[in-house]
Amino acid sequence: MSTPVRTRRRPDTIDPIPWWLKVVGGLVIAFFILPTLFVIPMSFSSATTFQFPPPGFSLRLYENFFTNPIWLDSLGNSFLVASLTALLATTVGTAAAVALSGLDGRLARLVRTVLMVPIVSPAIVVAVAVYISFLGWRLTGTVTGYVLAHTAIAVPYVLVSVTGALGGFDQRLLKAAASLGASPLKSFVQVTMPLISRGILTGGIFAFIVSFDEVVIALFLRSPLFQTMPVQMYNSVTVEIDPTISAASSLMVVAVTIIFILPQLLRGRAGSRREPRP
Template structure:
């Protein structure tokens, strides 16, 4: 039961509950489409809806056949491999480049800061279809279409803005006296970076890396334009699966992707709390 102030009338009190109800409905709208996929992926029939067997909780209504389908399909296995190769490589590149740039951008004497920042963030703002078309023209003129290098470079460009933003945000509260202290104690710039700066900005770097990873892992438009048949990723397989011969295997894949995003979400939440603790802000 909510506590009401004495001056709040009946109308206001009932509005309070109505408001909670509206919010619940919106949350339902946000989350149902994701949760509904999970039970449906265990459907024993090739349908996209709950069969009577499933609704009566009959064990025959459920099966793992779509998961089996997924794990025995060489196309899907290949796409997993491609997705991870591309996502991991572009995450490493994006995190390195992005962290360096963020360190530069956060220094007090950075010239033309806003201009450079706007340029570095632009891959996030430009609609993917335009980036995809543009990269297709350019990468085919330098023979990078249909190669891992091409897709990895394209995804690196897409991922860097996230790293720049998260690391810059972490550096806002950074105490540069620590750097000077390390240097006055005789640390080389490398030692200072790895022993002093990096541990302190690690939460920002890691969450930036996670953003870069998921951006690449989930990206399909650029892959559609730049990749060849050798670089088909999971989202691309899902895309053509939905367009051509939609089978419940897609729901099994979707369920596994949802579990990956839950893992990422939990990691990020833990990082956020750690970051707040370091800065002395106690999470409530």
């Protein structure tokens, strides 16, 4: 009678992330969060200058922000430029990603490399090139100039996001749609777009944030009649020494956080509604 061979049981749960990587990740997260822990308390300070810790609690800085037309106008300008940039960059980046998904070889790699240049290029180099070009075209200090410049640096983010979404897309679905008489445009709207909508939405959010936070190009394109929020924040530190920037920075952090989290919450609620009830 043979004895049964004992097999060594594997643990039910295996943590693939080593402890040291978790520590490094925690330190990186703390490094990025640390400035917020100083800025937000300072936005409620009663001091008339930059001081930490705050000597007292006050909403005076927020009152200055919401009653000063200069701050409100710059905020409105940033939202306008960022919204138009997100719309244009999402359209161009999605079209480029879909077109490149059907191409192979050196030409496709060359086009992808060229479209990614604004990400790897120094911001000051891009700003100088944009400023020199826009001077001849009389686009400095205009909404059109801001939108075109910000779109150039936002398209790569949309391209990366949509390309990642297209990685799991089955091209045979387009052939099936064409065999049923659907035009290329109808196939894209009814087949491709719903399946890559998450990538498009993520790319649009990144394009909005990139435009909303961009300051280097905005400094070159600004005019006395039109400037964005980051430029006004820069001026409040270098020229005016206005502590209202603490309130403005806190509001921007909250706005960006909401923009990132809201789609996740809506997506989670939509997914819970689709789950069948027992």
